[in-house]
Amino acid sequence: MKHLYTWVGVLCVVASSVAGDVLISHAMKRVGDVGHVFRDHGFVAVARRMIANGRLWLGVFFMALSFFSLMMTLSWADVSLVAPAAASITFLGNAVAARFFLHERVDRRRWMAVLCVACGVVLIAK
Amino acid sequence: MSFRKLATLAGVVFFGSLGDVCLKHGMAEFPDITLANWPVLFHAIFAPKVALGIALLIGFFACYLSALSFADLTYVLPATSVGYIGMAFLARYFLHEQISIWRWLGILLITLGVGFVAGGPSLTDSREAAERVPETAGVDA
Numbered sequence: 001m002k003h004l005y006t007w008v009g010v011l012c013v014v015a016s017s018v019a020g021d022v023l024i025s026h027a028m029k030r031v032g033d034v035g036h037v038f039r040d041h042g043f044v045a046v047a048r049r050m051i052a053n054g055r056l057w058l059g060v061f062f063m064a065l066s067f068f069s070l071m072m073t074l075s076w077a078d079v080s081l082v083a084p085a086a087a088s089i090t091f092l093g094n095a096v097a098a099r100f101f102l103h104e105r106v107d108r109r110r111w112m113a114v115l116c117v118a119c120g121v122v123l124i125a126k
Numbered sequence: 127m128s129f130r131k132l133a134t135l136a137g138v139v140f141f142g143s144l145g146d147v148c149l150k151h152g153m154a155e156f157p158d159i160t161l162a163n164w165p166v167l168f169h170a171i172f173a174p175k176v177a178l179g180i181a182l183l184i185g186f187f188a189c190y191l192s193a194l195s196f197a198d199l200t201y202v203l204p205a206t207s208v209g210y211i212g213m214a215f216l217a218r219y220f221l222h223e224q225i226s227i228w229r230w231l232g233i234l235l236i237t238l239g240v241g242f243v244a245g246g247p248s249l250t251d252s253r254e255a256a257e258r259v260p261e262t263a264g265v266d267a
Contacts, residue, residue, distance in 0.1 A: 005160075021199055028194040035130055035196070050191075063187075071149070071167060075159035079150055091203060098199045105250040106200050109242050113204040116239030123232030124210055
């Protein structure tokens with residue numbers, strides 16, 4: 001039963017993390033380069049643009065969900081299993097989601113990077 | 127890439143790694159959390175190590191938001207995975223943990239992955255993206 005709990009926990013961490021990353025990435029592209037906005041219009045403009053962006057808040061909600069799922073899963077499973085499993089599946093999920101939802105140009109170079117990092121994370125936990 | 131952008135990516139790595147370590151140490155002091163005793167999570171938040179971990183992760187989040195404002199998600203994630211390598215070296219030299227051949231191989235793969243994205247552009251040209259998916263262009267404008 002604990003084994004099932006662990007993998008359901010990992011799945012919750014991955015799903016909420018991918019949703020959060022995609023929503024936040026989309027929102028921050030709308031806000032614009034924070035460094036440039038800050039230099040040209042000041043801190044208030046940065047804060048106003050971020051606060052007014054609904055997708056950012058939805059993304060933060062999903063990230064919080066991912067955070068609590070991770071805390072809960074870490075309390076009943078080894079970090080050496082949960083952390084690399086969640087991280088490597090999240091890498092792959094994010095690449096797919098970024099390709100289809102954010103229309104990022106995920107070329108062969110980026111796929112190789114994602115696969116290398118995902119496999120590396122699994123090996124580093126051995 | 128400018129110094130500001132590199133420093134932002136380094137901030138993601140630094141705060142993220144330290145925050146995760148503090149959080150794991152802090153959560154080790156609590157019993158298994160299940161659906162039956164989930165309110166323990168709210169007590170855990172105020173434990174010193176967990177609170178420090180959360181403070182560091184807030185720093186991570188600020189850097190992460192900033193990084194996503196100037197680079198693609200598929201660039202930021204592999205580029206900031208250097209943190210896994212840093213944590214392995216910290217474990218080797220400060221905690222005197224043995225690093226197996228598998229772990230060295232993992233470090234090599236992550237380094238390769240970081241090298242792959244570091245050599246390419248950090249941001250997809252929005253006009254190029256619009257040309258590839260014309261049916262979705264302008265939906266959120």
